[in-house]
Amino acid sequence: MESIWTESCLIKEREPLKGNIEAEIAVIGAGLAGLLAASALQKAGRRTIVLEANRIASGQTRNTTAKITSQHGMIYRRLIDTVGKSKARQYAMANEAAVETYRRLIAEENIDCSFKERSAFVYGNDGKELEAEAEAASSLGLPASFVRETALPFPTAGAVRFAHQAQFHPLQFIDHIARPLTVYENTSALRVEDDQIETTGGQVRAKQIVFACHYPFVNFPGMYFARMHQERSYVLALESASRVDGMWIGSGEGAFSFRNYKDLLLLGGGGHRCGENRAGGKYELLRKMAKSWFPDSREIAHWSAQDCVSADGIPYIGRYAESRPNWYVATGFHKWGMTSAMASAMLLRDLICGRENPYADVFAPDRFDAKTLTGIAAEGGQAVKGLAKELFQIPAERAAEIPGGHGGVVLLHGEKVGVYKTEDGRLYPVDIRCPHLGCQLEWNPDERSWDCPCHGSRFDRFGHLISGPAQEDLAHG
Ligand code: FES
Numbered sequence: 001m002e003s004i005w006t007e008s009c010l011i012k013e014r015e016p017l018k019g020n021i022e023a024e025i026a027v028i029g030a031g032l033a034g035l036l037a038a039s040a041l042q043k044a045g046r047r048t049i050v051l052e053a054n055r056i057a058s059g060q061t062r063n064t065t066a067k068i069t070s071q072h073g074m075i076y077r078r079l080i081d082t083v084g085k086s087k088a089r090q091y092a093m094a095n096e097a098a099v100e101t102y103r104r105l106i107a108e109e110n111i112d113c114s115f116k117e118r119s120a121f122v123y124g125n126d127g128k129e130l131e132a133e134a135e136a137a138s139s140l141g142l143p144a145s146f147v148r149e150t151a152l153p154f155p156t157a158g159a160v161r162f163a164h165q166a167q168f169h170p171l172q173f174i175d176h177i178a179r180p181l182t183v184y185e186n187t188s189a190l191r192v193e194d195d196q197i198e199t200t201g202g203q204v205r206a207k208q209i210v211f212a213c214h215y216p217f218v219n220f221p222g223m224y225f226a227r228m229h230q231e232r233s234y235v236l237a238l239e240s241a242s243r244v245d246g247m248w249i250g251s252g253e254g255a256f257s258f259r260n261y262k263d264l265l266l267l268g269g270g271g272h273r274c275g276e277n278r279a280g281g282k283y284e285l286l287r288k289m290a291k292s293w294f295p296d297s298r299e300i301a302h303w304s305a306q307d308c309v310s311a312d313g314i315p316y317i318g319r320y321a322e323s324r325p326n327w328y329v330a331t332g333f334h335k336w337g338m339t340s341a342m343a344s345a346m347l348l349r350d351l352i353c354g355r356e357n358p359y360a361d362v363f364a365p366d367r368f369d370a371k372t373l374t375g376i377a378a379e380g381g382q383a384v385k386g387l388a389k390e391l392f393q394i395p396a397e398r399a400a401e402i403p404g405g406h407g408g409v410v411l412l413h414g415e416k417v418g419v420y421k422t423e424d425g426r427l428y429p430v431d432i433r434c435p436h437l438g439c440q441l442e443w444n445p446d447e448r449s450w451d452c453p454c455h456g457s458r459f460d461r462f463g464h465l466i467s468g469p470a471q472e473d474l475a476h477g
Contacts, residue, residue, distance in 0.1 A: 003303040004237050004261065006062045009171035013055065017184040017201030023049040025352065026197055026206035028189045031061040032170065032337060033330045034212030035177050036345035042181060044353050049206075050181055051199060053188040057174050059214050059467065060337065063305035065235060065259055065266050066170040067247045068102050068338045070095035070142055071120035071162035074129070074251045075313065077136040082312065085140070087362040091314060092140040094359035098342035099165060106173070113172035114261070120165040123150055124251035127157035134160040151245040152258065153293040159248070167247055167259055170338070190471065192218055195326060208352055211320060211329045212344075215308055215456065215469045221321035222365070225437060225469060227311040228332055230456025234270040234282045234446065237301040241265035241294035249335075256289065265294065270446075274306060275453025280445030304447060306456060306467065308332045317344040317363035318351060328352065329365055399427060407443040407450070407461060418443065418450055418474075420461040429476060430463035436470040450474065 027038045030052035041048045052058075070092055079088035106115045124130050130146055137144035143163040150159050187201045197204040211217075216224045244265065248258040257268035267290055270282030283302055290297055310316055310332030317340075320327035328351065330344035343359065350357035361367075399410045399419050407420040409432055418432040418441060430450065432441050439454035449466060450459040458466040463474030 001302050003063050003235070004264065004266075004301050005064075005066070005169060005171045007301065009169065009175060011056050011171060011175045011178065014052075014183045014185040016186040017051070017199055017204070019201070020203040020205075021049070022205045023047055024206065025049075025208045025210065026051060026204050027210040027212055028192075028197070029059070029211070029213035030056045030178070030183050030185070031059045031212065031214065031341075032057070032064075032174060033333070033341035033344050034210070035174055035181065035183075036341050037210055037212055037330065037348050038181050038183075039177050040345045040349040041352060044349055046352065048181070049204070050183040051187050051189050051197065051204065052183055052185045053213075055185050056178050056183060057171055060306055061170055061174065063235075063303055064170055064337055065247075065257060065268055065305075066261075066338060067120060067165070067167055067259060068099050069120035069162060069165035069247065069336075070099060070339060071122060071137075071144075071160070071165060071247075071249075072334070072336045073122050073249055074124070074133050074160075076140060076142070076144075077133050078313075080136055080140075083314070083362065089140045090359045090362040092137070092142050094343040094347070094362070095336070095339040096142065097346070097359075098339035101342050101346065102166060102168070102338075106168070109176065111173055111176045113176070114169040115166060115173075116168070117164060117166050118259075119246040120162045121147075121150065121159040121246055121248045122251055123152060123156045123159040123248055125157050126251075129251070130158050130160050137162070150248075151243070152248060153242065161246075165247065167261070169261070188471070189213070189217075192327070194324075207326060209327050210348060210352075211327065211331070214331065214467065216320070216329055216331055217469045217471055218320075219437075219469075221323050222329070224316065224329070224331065225455045228308050228316075228455070230274040230306050230308055231271055231334075232274050232277065232304055232306050232444075232451075233268055233272075233335070234286055234304045235266055235268045235302065236283070236286045236290055236299050237261075238265045238267060238290055238294060238297040239263060239300050241267075241290070241297035256286075264300070265297065267294075273453065274456035274458070275439075275442045275444075275451040277444045277446060277451070278442055282446045306458070307335050307337070308456070309334050312367075315340050315344065315363055316365035317347050318360060318365050320365065322366060405448070406445060407448070409440070409443070418463075420448070428462050430459070431475040434470055435472045435474065436468070441474075 024047040134146040191198040315332040333340035404423040434452040441450040457470035
């Protein structure tokens with residue numbers, strides 16, 4: 001099902017690339033990060049083009065809950081502990097500057113995108129922990145304070161409140177930002193070598209190349225696959241639910257999120273690592289909670305989102321790899337794509353234009369210390385787990401046991417394959433090895449998709465690519 005943003009905003013279609021072109025800067029990906037970067041570079045006088053495999057904002061941008069905030073959950077105490085106060089402050093101020101830049105841009109350009117100033121809260125059940133988090137965030141210069149009362153329909157120990165944050169309609173904003181830009185839609189970047197991008201529509205030659213395509217698909221150099229995974233989460237749009245007066249997220253595992261948009265309430269939750277939802281039931285969980293907290297509400301839409309998570313929880317924004325000084329990357333935004341996209345646009349513009357940026361160090365993709373390396377090892381462990389599973393496990397399910405409208409990993413004619421069975425019993429077998437790096441895919445019953453636990457590539461039930469880092473459809477099994 002489409003998100004409420006997609007249903008309420010049509011963005012004009014653009015032509016695909018036809019033939020070979022040259023540009024000063026080529027941005028791969030026309031989501032929020034790519035378009036903001038292209039816009040900032042264009043305004044700085046750099047001739048910039050954008051390549052998009054599908055349509056503008058057809059990736060994760062259309063599935064966000066669109067909270068513009070530096071309140072990113074209970075992170076600031078952890079950041080101070082892990083990267084030190086100076087870099088934690090860089091992270092905080094980069095995101096606060098992003099909130100402010102949205103506010104200024106939307107006012108200056110009179111962008112009609114339902115922009116509303118709101119407080120952002122993280123709620124929890126441990127008052128002392130919340131107070132300590134508020135203190136840590138405040139010590140970094142953030143507008144944070146502890147509040148005991150919340151507007152939520154269940155008891156809590158309170159919340160950390162960030163004042164002067166905001167929310168908007170992301171596609172109405174993007175529609176405005178994209179208008180003056182040269183965007184080639186339905187143009188997939190297939191290969192990138194030095195200053196050349198081979199696409200489905202022709203060759204692009206660019207002095208600088210920005211990878212803003214959610215998950216970087218060039219494996220070497222950079223090795224982003226070894227230090228990033230993806231997480232999924234689910235959203236219901238409810239009408240006739242009570243208002244929650246702000247934007248909310250819970251602390252800890254299994255937490256829920258809340259925000260209003262016009263008369264609707266967006267209830268989010270059910271998060272899990274991509275490829276680890278064999279039992280399903282995430283939308284059902286949200287429906288159960290909606291019934292309990294907002295008994296008079298009615299669901300009018302549901303959708304899901306996917307986020308890239310870096311090894312240390314901080315985005316990778318900057319040079320792609322030491323050996324490619326003209327490549328840049330913006331990825332690993334976790335659940336905080338709105339401010340991270342704006343922060344990355346400002347940072348990449350400054351890097352490319354040779355300007356100082358006060359927040360460059362904390363986001364540098366080549367940062368490594370002992371703690372980060374531990375995280376990287378954990379990412380690698382997950383990948384190995386996926387590969388090992390493919391090699392040694394025997395599928396428990398058989399095609400005959402898969403109910404109509406579902407999928408599973410089975411032995412079919414002696415071969416291990418993924419099978420989707422239609423409601424009327426037709427079988428669609430696919431090669432269950434992920435074309436990215438060969439991990440075994442898992443069936444996601446909530447989305448009826450094949451999802452990869454290693455780096456988060458997804459394919460629809462017939463094997464067509466939904467999102468990378470894989471770049472091709474599944475082979476038929
Ligand atoms: Fe990397 Fe599947 S996404 S192996």
